[in-house]
Amino acid sequence: MTSVARALWREVMIRSWQVDRRMTVGVALLVLGQMIAAAAISLALRQVISSVVEHSRTMLLVSVAVVAAAVAMRWIGMYATVMLRGDLADRIGYQQFDPEIQSAAAGLGGVEHLERPEYLDRLSLVVGKGQVLADACWGVNSTVAITGQAVLSLVLLALVSPWLLLLGLFALPAVRRGSPGRISGAAMAAAGDNRLERHLHAVTTRASSGREIRVTGAQESLLAKADSAWQRATAVQLRARWAAAVRSAPGSLVFLVGFGAALVFTAHLVATGRRTVADFVLVASLAGQLQASIAQSGRDYRQTQAGLALAEPLAWLREYCAGQTRTAAAAQLPERLVHGLTLTDVEFGYGSGAGVLGPISVELPAGAMVALVGTHGCGKTTLVKLLHGFYPPSAGEIRVDGVPLRDLDLRAWHARSTAAFQDFHRYQVTLRHAVGFGDLEACDDDARLLTAIEQADGTGVYRMLSNGLDTQLGTLFEAGRELSEGQWQKVALARACMRTDPLLVVLDEPTASLDPPSEHAVFQRHAALARELGAAHGTVTIVVSHRFSTVRMADLILVMEDGRIVEQGDHSALMESDGRYARLYRMQEQAYRLDDEPSKLSDDGFPGAAPAAPSARR
Numbered sequence: 001m002t003s004v005a006r007a008l009w010r011e012v013m014i015r016s017w018q019v020d021r022r023m024t025v026g027v028a029l030l031v032l033g034q035m036i037a038a039a040a041i042s043l044a045l046r047q048v049i050s051s052v053v054e055h056s057r058t059m060l061l062v063s064v065a066v067v068a069a070a071v072a073m074r075w076i077g078m079y080a081t082v083m084l085r086g087d088l089a090d091r092i093g094y095q096q097f098d099p100e101i102q103s104a105a106a107g108l109g110g111v112e113h114l115e116r117p118e119y120l121d122r123l124s125l126v127v128g129k130g131q132v133l134a135d136a137c138w139g140v141n142s143t144v145a146i147t148g149q150a151v152l153s154l155v156l157l158a159l160v161s162p163w164l165l166l167l168g169l170f171a172l173p174a175v176r177r178g179s180p181g182r183i184s185g186a187a188m189a190a191a192g193d194n195r196l197e198r199h200l201h202a203v204t205t206r207a208s209s210g211r212e213i214r215v216t217g218a219q220e221s222l223l224a225k226a227d228s229a230w231q232r233a234t235a236v237q238l239r240a241r242w243a244a245a246v247r248s249a250p251g252s253l254v255f256l257v258g259f260g261a262a263l264v265f266t267a268h269l270v271a272t273g274r275r276t277v278a279d280f281v282l283v284a285s286l287a288g289q290l291q292a293s294i295a296q297s298g299r300d301y302r303q304t305q306a307g308l309a310l311a312e313p314l315a316w317l318r319e320y321c322a323g324q325t326r327t328a329a330a331a332q333l334p335e336r337l338v339h340g341l342t343l344t345d346v347e348f349g350y351g352s353g354a355g356v357l358g359p360i361s362v363e364l365p366a367g368a369m370v371a372l373v374g375t376h377g378c379g380k381t382t383l384v385k386l387l388h389g390f391y392p393p394s395a396g397e398i399r400v401d402g403v404p405l406r407d408l409d410l411r412a413w414h415a416r417s418t419a420a421f422q423d424f425h426r427y428q429v430t431l432r433h434a435v436g437f438g439d440l441e442a443c444d445d446d447a448r449l450l451t452a453i454e455q456a457d458g459t460g461v462y463r464m465l466s467n468g469l470d471t472q473l474g475t476l477f478e479a480g481r482e483l484s485e486g487q488w489q490k491v492a493l494a495r496a497c498m499r500t501d502p503l504l505v506v507l508d509e510p511t512a513s514l515d516p517p518s519e520h521a522v523f524q525r526h527a528a529l530a531r532e533l534g535a536a537h538g539t540v541t542i543v544v545s546h547r548f549s550t551v552r553m554a555d556l557i558l559v560m561e562d563g564r565i566v567e568q569g570d571h572s573a574l575m576e577s578d579g580r581y582a583r584l585y586r587m588q589e590q591a592y593r594l595d596d597e598p599s600k601l602s603d604d605g606f607p608g609a610a611p612a613a614p615s616a617r618r
């Protein structure tokens with residue numbers, strides 16, 4: 001056993017003791033009892049033969065009764081051990097390991113790990129496998145008991161003839177195991193393909209992706225890819241198991257030779273009158289048990305090894321999560337923002353890839369509504385992810401009212417932030433929860449929920465639901481009500497409106513799925529809310545949008561290009577400077593003029609937008 005597996009075994013034994021002392025002792029006694037019962041069967045069998053030879057009726061009845069009792073004890077013991085051991089493993093695994101693994105993973109403030117294959121591979125190996133881990137540790141005890149049983153068999157064999165101890169030597173090659181590292185290595189090597197296979201199968205069976213796949217006709221190809229991934233993963237693991245089996249085969253042959261020799265030797269002792277027929281039966285029975293113990297320990301060993309192979313990924317994940325969790329050193333988060341957010345020479349690149357952001361130095365003043373604009377892929381979302389602390393900058397610093405973001409407790413920072421992301425999630429729960437997740441404590445506060453829904457222009461969605469806030473959303477569950485893309489987006493937006501005292505509000509293309517009137521209504525409300533929150537808490541509201549008609553409402557507009565801020569100022573100043581922003585604004589304005597009926601446009605030429613500044617009408 002590796003030191004990591006040993007540590008895990010100790011942990012499982014301690015947890016078993018804490019979970020249920022009586023059951024822990026019970027399982028240990030049962031394991032011990034089986035070992036003794038096995039020896040008792042052999043000894044009683046010997047006595048049966050002696051009684052027959054000596055015509056002792058009473059002794060025959062007693063010894064037969066002992067054989068029957070020992071056999072029964074062994075079988076019942078085996079059954080009870082499996083049941084009780086399984087129950088302990090379930091309680092430790094499902095109730096302790098699994099929630100611990102999941103909450104450690106979900107509790108990390110950043111999201112960098114969710115895009116790291118070495119993290120995802122290990123997570124996929126251990127998630128939901130707490131029971132297997134705990135059971136494997138108990139399997140170690142069974143292996144020890146089986147070894148004890150083998151030693152006891154050898155001692156009893158030695159009582160017949162010390163030469164029979166040599167059978168122990170013949171057993172050694174069979175007990176030698178293939179390297180456990182290979183099997184756990186194979187599991188790690190196959191983890192990526194296993195994840196790919198699960199992903200492709202999920203993609204082909206989900207309604208959202210299923211529609212597209214049917215239209216493109218990619219179903220067969222995706223399933224074939226999933227199948228290849230499965231074949232590769234299985235082949236790697238099968239090779240490792242075959243290698244282990246092939247390595248153990250010569251050992252088993254050596255033992256069989258020793259087994260035969262022991263029987264011939266004992267038969268010779270009986271024939272020459274030095275031992276009785278009963279001794280021969282005892283030797284045959286003990287040698288048989290030894291062989292059964294070796295075979296059993298081989299099966300147990302493989303099962304235990306498969307479970308213990310998870311010890312390394314579990315230890316890795318625990319260490320990773322512990323390393324990422326910020327603790328006591330966390331600086332105090334200000335109650336309200338006075339200065340705002342400051343970025344100084346901030347740079348960032350995903351993983352080991354090229355830099356996608358920076359250097360960026362900018363002040364986002366407290367109370368301001370800031371708009372981020374720029375072409376697709378220029379780094380707008382990445383910048384807001386950094387402000388949320390999802391990723392640490394690779395260079396430079398982000399400060400929250402002068403306090404470095406890296407020194408803040410990320411959970412506390414997130415508790416004072418809200419966000420509506422462009423890739424929002426569709427929670428298939430009730431509307432109450434789908435919105436209430438934005439501030440869990442207010443899930444039962446109908447007034448707060450309805451205000452948030454109104455803020456997101458979602459009152460119409462709420463009204464059409466037959467069961468109001470308690471309507472089940474989505475089609476995954478019975479009586480669920482499916483929503484349109486725009487309606488789902490309103491729900492996501494309402495979720496982001498739940499917190500009442502945020503210091504940072506991020507709206508990352510929150511209206512991409514909305515029609516122009518809804519978009520306009522949402523932005524009007526958010527502009528007003530940004531002012532209210534700004535006055536009350538110094539909140540910085542950041543809006544990422546490609547629609548310049550809404551961007552113009554912001555106090556500060558940051559124009560991004562290739563990961564840098566190339567222009568900044570308010571709408572008038574940027575139009576005045578006649579740079580990139582002014583060019584893009586005029587282009588979009590022109591496009592709307594060409595696309596829409598003049599009668600439907602507001603006086604600045606954008607659908608439903610606020611009146612344009614004079615400079616916008618050039």
Ligand SMILES: Nc1ncnc2c1ncn2[C@@H]1O[C@H](COP(=O)(O)OP(=O)(O)OP(=O)(O)O)[C@@H](O)[C@H]1O
Binds near residue numbers: 356375
């Ligand atoms: N998780 C990721 N891992 C690796 N690269 C990423 C990741 N997310 C984004 N990128 C890359 O970073 C760059 C900036 O992406 P980002 O999403 O910040 O752009 P954006 O300006 O928000 O684009 P859009 O307007 O299309 O939403 C892109 O080149 C993108 O390919």
